[in-house]
Amino acid sequence: xxxxxxLFVFSVLFFFSCKLNLNNPSDPTSQDYFLTNMxxxxxxxxxxxxxxxxxxxxxxxxxxxxxxxxxxxxxGDYIVSGITRQYIIxxxxxxxxxxxxxxxxxxxxxxxxxxxxxxxxxxxVDYLGEAVSEVTYKxxxxxxxxxxxxxxxxxxxxxxxxxxNAKSGVGSASALFVGRIRExxxxxxxxxxxxVSIGEYIVSAMDTSNRLHVFIENSGGSPxxxxxxxxxxxxxxxxxxxxxxxxxxxxxxxxxxxxxQRYFTSSGGDYIFGAExxxxxxxxxxxxxxxxxxxxxxxxxxxxxxxxKLNETDGTLIWYSYLGTNAELDYGASRFFLQDDxxxxxxSGRYTYGMPAEPIVATDGTNKHFILTKLNTSGATIxxxxxxxxxxxxxxxxxxxxxxxxxxxxxVRMQTTASNGQFSSVPDxxxxxxxxxxxxxxxxINPRSGTFDRFxxxxxxxxxxxxxxxxxxxxxxxxxxxxxxxxxxxTPPIEATQISIExxxxx
Numbered sequence: 001x002x003x004x005x006x007l008f009v010f011s012v013l014f015f016f017s018c019k020l021n022l023n024n025p026s027d028p029t030s031q032d033y034f035l036t037n038m039x040x041x042x043x044x045x046x047x048x049x050x051x052x053x054x055x056x057x058x059x060x061x062x063x064x065x066x067x068x069x070x071x072x073x074x075x076g077d078y079i080v081s082g083i084t085r086q087y088i089i090x091x092x093x094x095x096x097x098x099x100x101x102x103x104x105x106x107x108x109x110x111x112x113x114x115x116x117x118x119x120x121x122x123x124x125v126d127y128l129g130e131a132v133s134e135v136t137y138k139x140x141x142x143x144x145x146x147x148x149x150x151x152x153x154x155x156x157x158x159x160x161x162x163x164x165n166a167k168s169g170v171g172s173a174s175a176l177f178v179g180r181i182r183e184x185x186x187x188x189x190x191x192x193x194x195x196v197s198i199g200e201y202i203v204s205a206m207d208t209s210n211r212l213h214v215f216i217e218n219s220g221g222s223p224x225x226x227x228x229x230x231x232x233x234x235x236x237x238x239x240x241x242x243x244x245x246x247x248x249x250x251x252x253x254x255x256x257x258x259x260x261q262r263y264f265t266s267s268g269g270d271y272i273f274g275a276e277x278x279x280x281x282x283x284x285x286x287x288x289x290x291x292x293x294x295x296x297x298x299x300x301x302x303x304x305x306x307x308x309k310l311n312e313t314d315g316t317l318i319w320y321s322y323l324g325t326n327a328e329l330d331y332g333a334s335r336f337f338l339q340d341d342x343x344x345x346x347x348s349g350r351y352t353y354g355m356p357a358e359p360i361v362a363t364d365g366t367n368k369h370f371i372l373t374k375l376n377t378s379g380a381t382i383x384x385x386x387x388x389x390x391x392x393x394x395x396x397x398x399x400x401x402x403x404x405x406x407x408x409x410x411x412v413r414m415q416t417t418a419s420n421g422q423f424s425s426v427p428d429x430x431x432x433x434x435x436x437x438x439x440x441x442x443x444x445i446n447p448r449s450g451t452f453d454r455f456x457x458x459x460x461x462x463x464x465x466x467x468x469x470x471x472x473x474x475x476x477x478x479x480x481x482x483x484x485x486x487x488x489x490x491t492p493p494i495e496a497t498q499i500s501i502e503x504x505x506x507x
Contacts, residue, residue, distance in 0.1 A: 048476040050076075054503050056120030058113075059084060061488050061498040063105050068138030070471050070483040070501065071149070073183055076117035078481065079149055081141055082499065083110055083131040088122065095126040096185035098160045102130065110153050110177070114185060117475075120501055124185040130157030132174050135200045136397050137273045137333060138470070142206035144254060148188060149181045152204040152214045155192075164191040164256045165230050174198040176216060176228070178252050189256045197226040199245060205275035207282055207312045210254035215264065215272040215284060218246040225265075231258025235314065236265070239290075244269040247286075249315045262315035266290035268301065274336030274401075276343075280377040282312045285336040285345060295320040303330045305347055307375060321379035325353040327365065335401045342382070343375040344402045344447070346412055348394060357450030358385035361424040368393040370414065372402070374450060383450035387443065390424040392417040395438070398468045402445075405506075406477045409453060410445040413469040413482070415460065427452035432507065434458040438466050442507050456507040464490045467500075478506050 058080075059065025067082035085108055087093055093100035100109050108131040114123040132154050142150040155177045159167035167175055176198065179190030199217025206212055218225050224242035227234035228250065240246050247264040264270055268289030275284045285307050291297040294317055298304060309318040323345075324331055334347030349371050352360045360369055369388030375381050388394050399414035416423060421439040434440060434457030442456040461467050464487075471483040481503050488496040 048479055051475060051479045052118060052503060053505065054120050055500055057486075057498050057500045058088060058122075059498040060086060060090075061486070061496055062086075064108065064134065064495050064497050065499055066134050066138075066485055066497055067470060067483050067499045069140040070473060070481065071141045071143065072473055072475065072481075073114075074147065076475070077123065078115040078117065078501065079141060079183075080113050080115060080483065080499075080501065081111070081139070081151060081153075083108055083134055085109070085495075088113055088125045096124050097162070097187050098127050098129075100127050101157055108133070110155060112149075112151065112181065112185065114183070115501055117503070120503075126181075126185050128153060128179065128190075129155035129160060129177055132156055133200055135202075137201060137203065139202045139204060142204060142212065144180065144206065144210050147183065149183070150204070150206055150212050151177070151179045151181060152202060152212065153177045154198060154200065154202055154216070159192065160190070162187070162190070164189050165193065167192040168194040168229060176202075176214065178212065178214065178256065180254070180256065191252075191256045193228045193230045193250070193258065195226050195228045195248070196223050197221070201247075201271060201273075203272055203275045203284075205277040205282060205284075207277040208279055209312065211259065211312060212252045213275060213277065213282060213312070214250050214252065215247050215275055216250070217271070218248045218263070220244050225263070227263075228258070228261055232260055234261045234263060236263050238263045239265045239267050241267060244289075246270055247272045249310070251312070251315070260314055264293060264315075266292045266297070269303065271303075271333070273333045276336060276338035277312070278338055278340070280338075280341055281318070282310045283336075283338055283343060283377070284308055284310060285334055287331055287333065293317040293320070295322075298322050299326040299329075302326075302328075303332075305331050305334055305345075307343060307345070307379060309377070309379070319379050321375065321381075323347075323353075323373060323381070324349060325351045327351045332396060335399060337402045337404070339404045341377050342447075343377065344404070344410060345373045345375070346399055346402055347371050347373075348396065352386065354381060354384050356386050357383045358387065358425055358452055360386040361388050361390045367391065368396075370394050370399065372412070372445065372450065374447065385445070385450040385452070387423060387425050387452070389417045389420050389422070392420050398438075400469045400472050403472050403474060404447060405474055408447065410447040411472060412443045412445070413472060414441055414443070415439070415466070415468055416441050416457075422457060423455060425452060427455045429454040430457070431455070432457035434460075436460070437463060440467070440469070458507070461486065464488060466490070475503070480504060480506055
């Protein structure tokens with residue numbers, strides 16, 4: 001129920017309470033008692049009426065602290081996942097089930113934490129093991145049908161006690177940690193799955209049968225493209241010559257047992273950047289330089305973006321759709337969002353393709369633009385739009401995933417360009433006053449037509465600090481929470497980082 005309706009109901013109840021002029025609200029048989037409790041119910045049931053704006057930081061900014069996802073709990077609190085080299089709660093290494101491993105300020109740890117919706121306070125934190133590294137496309141949290149939280153992360157180091165499946169090589173380079181966690185932070189179960197050729201990229205999706213689908217990088221080299229030793233044998237053969245990257249698609253049931261594992265493979269490099277599932281099926285997006293999973297590649301030897309639908313029970317291919325134009329040669333990664341019967345993607349490129357709803361604003365082949373694409377769940381493109389600057393490239397991998405708001409607008413947040421500050425693309429309305437390096441832009445898009453409704457600009461932090469938004473979630477109509485990532489240096493390797501969570505109104 002939105003705020004306007006709640007306020008209307010509240011007003012009606014208040015009016016009748018006054019008209020009845022009953023003064024015994026403690027009597028359960030009185031109408032006044034009923035009206036008082038009904039008013040209390042409507043006030044408590046609408047999060048917009050109790051929504052508080054705040055922004056809070058986590059991590060000191062002197063060592064690495066980054067976040068991978070944020071999800072909403074039924075009571076409005078947030079669960080956040082990420083990695084850190086420092087204790088999340090200053091001075092305390094303790095977690096709900098497992099403590100911080102290694103040396104504070106040095107050892108990279110994975111973590112989960114619960115954040116109060118009221119003020120951003122940490123309610124609990126847990127450490128899930130040592131991390132391998134930070135990746136650009138970070139793993140997402142998922143929910144089981146009963147509200148339990150699913151987590152899939154790449155870890156290393158010592159095994160934590162209580163696992164369903166033991167870590168085969170304690171202290172080995174990396175393993176897959178899959179867990180089912182309650183809202184309290186306690187673990188229903190967790191398990192390790194081991195391969196000697198795990199890479200750094202991992203995404204996951206939860207289907208409608210509570211199967212968790214994990215797509216994880218499987219590296220070439222020596223040893224090359226080795227499957228997981230736990231669970232069923234892999235169901236197909238890698239097409240990789242041993243020098244490129246495959247992905248492995250594995251599914252785990254709601255009790256933690258692996259159902260199957262299958263190579264997502266071609267004779268070239270294969271990467272998956274997003275996976276989503278709903279009643280329409282299981283969909284993945286990525287890039288490949290050859291025909292993955294038996295598909296026909298339109299421009300072999302170059303990375304081309306794709307969307308594919310897979311069978312949830314065995315991982316076999318149902319359909320594939322390659323995007324883009326051959327003139328582009330190599331495409332980069334993309335963000336991915338599934339809503340009902342439609343797929344929304346945001347990537348980047350320098351060449352027009354299709355019949356764009358919003359045209360490219362520089363000569364083909366010159367400046368990199370964000371490319372927004374809507375497809376149906378059969379793989380057909382509905383529209384694509386180009387978002388860019390006429391004289392400067394857009395920033396790579398600084399955009400949030402798109403979300404569809406309750407007001408039926410598509411929202412994406414990104415850094416614009418390194419210098420010029422604003423887009424040359426033209427919306428119906430421009431608001432805000434942001435300018436300068438790495439300006440932040442909230443872009444509101446008509447999801448039916450692909451045209452730009454509104455750009456809202458905000459200036460970024462003074463250099464060398466830069467903030468970008470990793471995730472946006474809508475809390476209620478007109479209210480959002482942002483998960484932000486701040487870098488305090490522009491010189492790689494980027495170690496001085498911090499995260500923030502921001503409860504705010506839609507700009």
